[in-house]
Amino acid sequence: MKINQYSLKPTDRETMIQELKLIDCYEEQKTATDQWFSFLSNGFPEVQEASGLIEKYKLLLASEQLNLADFKNSKQIVTKEIFYTIALQLLEFQLGIDFQVSSILADTKKLGIFTVKGSLETNEDVIEAWYYLLNTHTKKGLSYLDLLASRGFYAKRHPLKPLFFNGKAQAVFDTNKLIREVVYVEAPLDTDEDGKRDLLKVEILRPSETYDGLRVPSVFTASPYNQGINPEAGERMMHEVNVPLTRKEPNERSYEEIQFVPVEKAIPAERMVNGQTTKASETFMREKSYALNDYFLARGFAAVYSAGIGTRGSDGIQTCGSVEQTIATTAVIEWLSGNRRAFTNRTDGIEISAWWSNQKVAMTGKSYLGTLATAAATTGVEGLETIISEAAISDWYQYYRDNGLVIAPGGYPGEDADVLAEETFSRMHDAGDYLAMKEFFDQKQKEMTRLQDRVTGDYNTFWDERNYLPNVKNIKADIVMVHGLNDWNVKPRHVAHLWEALKDVPVEKKLILHQGQHIYIHNMPSIDFNDMMNSWLSYKLYGIDNQADKLLPNILVQKNNRAYTWEKLEEWGSDKLATFYLGETQLSKEKQSGMKTYKDQLEAKQFATYTTNVAKWEADIKRTEGPMQGHRYLAKTAPLEEMVTLNGQPVLRLKIASSVNFGMVSAQLVDYGETKRLTEVPATIELKGLPLGHQWREEDIKEFQLGKTSSHKMITKGHINLQNRQYPWKTDDLAADEFVEVEIILQPTIYDLAKGHQIGLVIYGTDFGMTVRGNQEINYTLDFEGSEISLPVQ
Structure with a gap:
């Protein structure tokens, strides 16, 4: 096992002490050993009495002869070897499996654990060692401070909210008190052609502290799957692939002949407003959440979900990657940043603003979710500060076609744009709503089937509309891209083309390439992905001066021939x-x-x-x-x-x-x-082994291993x-x-x-x-x- 940390921010001693005081974890002591035990006493938040603390000490081995309780009674002085023998146990590494006491410093280095240069003879050395230990990852993938938080470290304290430690937002918010509300954003669209602007259902989870004046940023996930899918309907629409390749009539077609040129469409007038409020009239029980958003909910961010046009609770039809779908996505961002209207429900005309928002938004998500984040970014929409796009499509032609051929995304032969639209048209789940929409949607589906052209497989206007790369020049949001080098669903070309197109765009961009297929990587102990994204969003959305833009590698790639190994690169693509x-x-x-x-x-x-x-x-x-x-x-x-x-x-x-x-x-x-x-598929190491906050949700721990x-x-x-x-x-x-x-x-x-x-x-x-x-x-x-x-x- 080896951990790799790229978000550990170098910090001076004065700042360390200030931050340790912020989390009520520092009292100045006379000796280095006393200082160490003072810190250690904070490491067992479940314990309520001193006797219980001694019992915890008995469980830890300090040297080959003494447990920690006996070592404390012996009045010996803490050494670097003893400090890191205890530290590895606190970080959940196992004696005899991950390390030996006799080779503790060498084993610590092999595990990727940060160690201080000092000998720990002074209080200052111990302060530095403990500060960095709090920021060091455990064997299961949490920083030690995050592990303590999940065990109730902050429950006995009254920290500032939000709280930042080593430049990262801390899990100090009570997720049992989250506010859940629904609003309906009015988009500048009428995709179902009913003479009214499309309303988009938006689900919001935000800290209760927003009622006390706190203004928080939003992590927004646009997911057409969020309100349900229609797998049976999609299966019925699947195209036959056991068909012959056919000859095409030669032509001299130029790109200009098929280039998509937006046509400005007349849209209905805005709705009448019958009043304003700050309180939503709808709520919901359980969103279809994304674990990275759950992680940030405990740290002072709002999580926002919208399935967009043509989905359950919203107006419109599904259009699979079209300009209209992008506009529906940016409409939510505009509302979050104070530039668009929303209503408490579909009929009363009571307007509600995102008054709790600090008007800064990040988009998150994988696959279709990351695709819509990319699409939104290419509009330059105000308020979108950054996106974290994972396994995202940058050009839908490259997803369903390739060089004049109909090409299926890996594992889904017969799928096409019309099939995906059918699968995500979740208005179908409400029979009354579907009755009113069925004929119109079926007609539009037939049109999509014709325009996507499975006969020739050629690039045409339909696909040019769904190519985001020509609009990359409009991007103002900073971007983190994550992609699998073995992803044959959304193939590596998508992120490579986006990375290349961004070279001349004056935004910050980071690229993380893993060896997996179409997967998430936030629950892998070998890399501090959650910490990196925490550092990134604390910087971008809260304005914390943590140097995340310089601290995070420009390119980070996982090695294909060694487990737990990641490497920083300067460029993707060799001229040799x-x-x-x-x-x-x-x-x-x-x-x-x-x-x-x-x-x-x-x-x-x-x-x-x-x-x-x-x-x-x-x-x-x-x-x-x-x-x-x-x-x-x-x-x-x-x-x-x-x-x-x-x-x-x-x-x-x-x-x-x-x-x-x-x-x-x-x-x-x-x-x-x-x-x-x-x-290419990570193994499950422990079910629900990664807590995302105190008494909050958990994630399975997974990791790539040698097969x-x-x-x-x-x-x-x-x-x-x-x-x-x-x-x-x-x-x-x-x-x-x-x-x-x-x-x-x-x-x-x-x-x-x-x-x-x-x-x-x-x-x-x-x-x-x-x-x-x-x-x-x-x-x-x-x-x-x-x-x-x-x-x-x-």
Whole structure:
């Protein structure tokens, strides 16, 4: 086990003492040992009497011969070794498993625990050591001070609210007294065309102290899933993927012909206001919360949720990534920052403001939630100070399409924009409301199905409207981006393109890349993600001068070959390229001649197996020998003479022919070599083991671990339609058996390849997990003289 902390703020001694006094944890003592025991007495908030404290001391080992109670009675002087022997136990590390008393300082360093330079002979040394210990993470992923807070440390005190320690908001708010209220924000939209502006249901949780004059910032999550989903309706709409790839009529289409140009639409007048109030008339029992928001609720932030247009309790229809959905998102931000109206309910016309808000907003959430945060940021909306976008889409075309091909998000073949709109149109849950909306929504769904164009897979105006990248220049909010390098749902290209587009935008930006799939990382002990975000939001929303902009790494990446290991990087993408040329079975640094033909069509039984067992196809396509021989090209480099790190986007250039006048290319880059690899799905370490506050909600503790020995792992992949060799919006001609040159930019990565491993390249047609599956009689031929792959090496 090793912890990695990036939000531990260096602090001078005077400030340490001031902050320790703020939490009622400092009384000046005569000796260093007395000072230590004075601090230790605060470490057991459950204990009410002195005798109980001694009993707790008996449970802790101070040296190989003495427990802490006996050590106290012995009148010995505290040493650095004894301090950190006790400290590791307080941090929940286990003797004999995580550390040994005989090697305590070395073990402390291995665990990633911050240690002071002093010998602890002076009170000042002990003050520094204890201050940093309070900010050090436990084995389960909380800072020690957060652990104490969860056990009632602040319940016996009366701290300032909000309270900041080491630049981070502390869990001093009583979550049992949270105010829960509903308002209806009036958006400048009429997506259901009923002649009235769309009202958006918004659920708010805020500290009770706001009634006493405290003004708090908001963490806002826009989630179309928040009011329920329609999985059965979505399943009925799923598109058939066992259909043939078809030839497209060539054209000379330019981007300007399909570019989305917003058209200003007339919207109904604002509603009549019949009065104002500061008290909501609706409440709710339990929101569909996001754990990071729960974490901040205990620390003096309001949590705000809205599902947006076309969801239960709101007006409008679902439009899946359109401009209207972005406007619905920004309308809530405008209300929170005092620039838009809301009402207590849908009929009375009683206006209510966000009077409790300090008018500063952060957006949070993963996937669709993070996507809407990105969309809102590209408008430059006032009041949005920062977003924390996790696994967010930056271009919906890259989610459901790729280079002229219909491409499913990993694990969801047949899904498309219209399916997602159907699944999230939660107005369907209220039968009376749905009766009034069904005909209109069904009509709009048919229009969406046509406009999304599953026939050609080309980039068109529908998709250009849902591409946020051209508007990145408008961003004013600072951004933290989190993404999995093994996320084949929202693929790594989304965050890479956003990161690249932000380079010339004058905002703060941070990037965290993990080795997982489509997951959250806030409950992983190996990294202080919650602390980092606490530091970030305390800085951005409360204005705390904690230097979070400088303290947090610009790029933080998890290593793929070592557990619990994270690394700071300066840039994503290397200018240094290593080029390998394709050959019969080997990728070589010298050009090779020859050709290789592979057949896309499979025997009916094999095809049927793969359509129902994509995992088997994924394994077979990478096997050096097996049932996919002759149905794909596979070549490997010689064993690597040293470790190689790939950092960026591999580029595959092929000279290829199809036996018919259409076709597609899929490709995977593969790490071949027997080794234990980090799992892409974190293991559950402890159910409900991570408390988010005192008598508040908990999260499961999870962590990436090294799995069983395996022979290979896919590093990255890519796809292209051979008739979209130049642009995704332009269809090129293709003749049967005509060799054409095509360039495929694979999904970006950061990946360590061990010495002795081989880099493999797999090229094929049908991708059973992502493309259409026509099982057509198509043969593809590679010409090695015009085929190469360039790898960005670090």
